[in-house]
Amino acid sequence: MSYPAAASERLLSSQARRQNALSILFFLCAALAFLLRFTVSPQIMNMVVDYTADGGSFYEKLHFGTYAIFLLLPFVLFSRPFLLQGDEIGIFKALLLYSALIFALVPYLFITGRAGSSGFIIDTYLVAGAAGLLMLALNAEVRRALGDVVLGMVILSAVMGTIEAVTQHRFLPYGLNELQFRPIGLSAHPLALGALCATVIGFVPLTRWRIWVRVLAIFVLLVGCAASGARAALLLAAGETLILLMFVPWPRLILKHQRQAKSVVLVFALAAGAVLVAILFS
Structure with a gap:
């Protein structure tokens, strides 16, 4: 086997290992984020922050799992290429449009003095779109x-x-x-x-x-x-x-x-x- 061919094979093997390691890492992080969002109840959240209680800052009205999903999404989308096939392309575009429209409501609600409502929109609807995009970006x-x-x-x-x-x-x-x-x-x-x-x-x-x-x-x-x-x-x-x-x-x-x-x-x-x-x- 020639040196260029061997080098090319080693490069491909290294890239495959990197992709596999990233997939495992993203799976573990996504599983943790989803489990946080599903299993940490508002009652538990209220023990730490004013999640559903009156008062409190805006950032306290967002679930820990919501933060985890939003933080993970850009890494999954932009750290490596991902392939969409068939209906996945249309679903991805629809989720992008849905998320953009929901996100556009947030500054409007802030301007009209309903910041609490914007927290509900983000924590319920926008995070659902982000979770869908996150899933589609994984294999x-x-x-x-x-x-x-x-x-x-x-x-x-x-x-x-x-x-x-x-x-x-x-x-x-x-x-x-x-x-x-x-x-x-x-x-x-x-x-x-x-x-x-x-x-x-x-x-x-x-x-x-x-x-x-x-x-x-x-x-x-x-x-x-x-x-x-x-x-x-x-x-x-x-x-x-x-x-x-x-x-x-x-x-x-x-x-x-x-x-x-x-x-x-x-x-x-x-x-x-x-x-x-x-x-x-x-």
Whole structure:
């Protein structure tokens, strides 16, 4: 092998290692930012800053996870080239336009004396656009891994919520006084726990997990939704679960065996779900 060819091969290998190291670093940072945004509740934020309390500076009205996402975004976008294909190009442009329009509202709200509203806009809508751009700037495998991290977090929240409902004790601080105990898991409110569980159920079949892991995850999320006391979310989750069970194909099984397996899972889920709901609300 000639010297130029060997040098070129070493250069390509070095670049590949650098790209791989950056991908791992960005994955870890993005996972940390997303987990901060999802799991640090307003009650915990209020222990450190005046996040939802009256008064306080503007910077205190933005979540720690929001800061993390905004700080990470320019590094992910400009530190190395990234490739967009097919529909990703249109989605990226739409997110850029969405973020620009939302950002344009911020100075207007400041001028009109509604700085508090601008904090809400940034912390709710603008950070969502930034998170979308962040995801698109990462490769498909990193996106899938981040999705698995978020799914795992919501499943853990559902497990914690179920334990809270049984023990009548919350793991995290909750400042509201309610007539009836309702769990929160890792969320900020019982209704948020139910809404998250119901939303995430639809994404579980898109994972590459083993079929029994997916079935178990959906069951855990359904029970967590029931434990939260969010009735509308529970109706949505139950209908969603039934549709997924009936119409999503199960790999490595012929049609006859799929029907048999789904029937067994459906009967077991209905029986176990009825028992658990009865225990939770007894």
